[in-house]
Amino acid sequence: MFDKSRHRVLAIAEAANPEWVSVPLVAWSLASALREVADVHIVTQIRNRDAMLRAGLIEGEDFTAIDSEALARPAWKLAERLRMGEGKGWTMVQAINALSYPWFERLVWQRFGEEIQRGAWHVVHRITPLTPTLPSSLAGHCFDARVPFVLGPLNGGVPWPAGFEAERRAEREWLSYLRGAYRLLPGRGATLDHAAAILVGSHHTESEIPRKYRDKTFYIPENGIDPTRFNRVAAPEPGALRACFVGRLVPYKGADMLLAAAADLLRDGRMTLDLIGDGPMRADLEAQAKRLGISDAITFHGWKDHREVQDIMAGCHLLSFPSIREFGGGVVLEAMALGVVPLVVDYAGPGELVSHGTGLKVGCGTRSEIVAGFRRELTRLAEDPAQLASMAAAARARVRSHFTWERKAEQICQIHDWIRQAAPVPKPRFF
DSSP states (O other): OOOTTSOEEEEEESSOOTTSOSHHHHHHHHHHHHTTTSEEEEEEEGGGHHHHHHTTOOBTTTEEEEOOHHHHHHHHHHHHHHTTSTTOOHHHHHHHHHHHHHHHHHHHHHHHHHHHHTTOOSEEEEEEOOOTTOOOHHHHHHHHTTOOEEEEEEOOOOOOOTTOHHHHHHTTOGGGGGGGGGGGSTTHHHHHHHOSEEEESSHHHHHHSOGGGGGGEEEOOSOOBOTTTSOOOOOOOSSSEEEEEESOOSGGGOHHHHHHHHHHHHHTTSEEEEEEBOOTTHHHHHHHHHHHTOGGGEEEEESOOHHHHHHHHTTOSEEEEOOSOOSSOHHHHHHHHHTOEEEEEESHHHHHHOOBTTBEEEEOOOHHHHHHHHHHHHHHHHHOGGGGHHHHHHHHHHHHHHTBHHHHHHHHHHHHHHHHOSSOOOOOOOO
């Protein structure tokens, strides 16, 4: 039964899965958190059905799985073939998804259109896709039915920084040169016109929203923390600076720049490094470590379960993360939640999550400039790792106040309140 005092929200999350990572886990976490503050029914793609059942949700009551496999499966196979490598060509995947996703929304409308038209839902909120490039036919349908439609959080498409063309090519991001053409897609303008609120996960995405829609645009980074998953408090042993890197071992993550920046400290025993993750660069990184004479100071952990990840991170002073193209930067929040101070490149997601006093940022310049910046900061910190304690405490406090999934659900509930007010009220702000 619905609680009449709470919003009834139809949450559209084509990708939402508690057993996966990245976007599906973000969507699942946000939708689940919203269920604590509103009466939420999740609409997802059928590939997520079994995971939701294993998580304890009741099909038909808590969620509906839409079978769009007639187009989704061949589109996915085509995208995997065209991306030219596992984990590569993300822009290509999004472009192919743009061809199949409208079918999913059409099936959603066939299933829920009558309910929306008769006012069974106070708000229809499309959580995923996160990409700002995909328009929504549901936005127009909801507008006609006088039911508020919320879009987002949207994020993605951060430009490749100058000087990293080799990394761009290595990631098979050929289509990214043409990404701006999405603004010409049929339905984009209508989607923004018809949306009652637009949530953006980064300031870059906010800059891509035409100015005339800014009065209904809200900046809310899409990543969050589940305190039950990241519940340790970092307690590194006294002595040498202990740093970690967490992520795929691919060119744009910058692990090779980290090894170059830290080489002297690692060689002299003033620093140790835990590399958590795997990928096509692992063999090259191991060879680089051997060539620099720093292998004994580095532990290549490979992929780890999130419980093991936080156990390793909790023994570190610092997350040293020189990635040059992160949309969200969830690992930065995970480190901050544990009290592990992040050292990041001041660009896109990580640069926005780390505020003054909660971490350290190096300007996004050329490869040599980033290496020099990380070397300078690591050397300073290695002289006295204890200086990180106050930043660690501030980082944990920032996550608790802004970035738990519970807090994000409250923020979005305030937006739902705002769009349903009968009279104009001040727009809520959170950052």
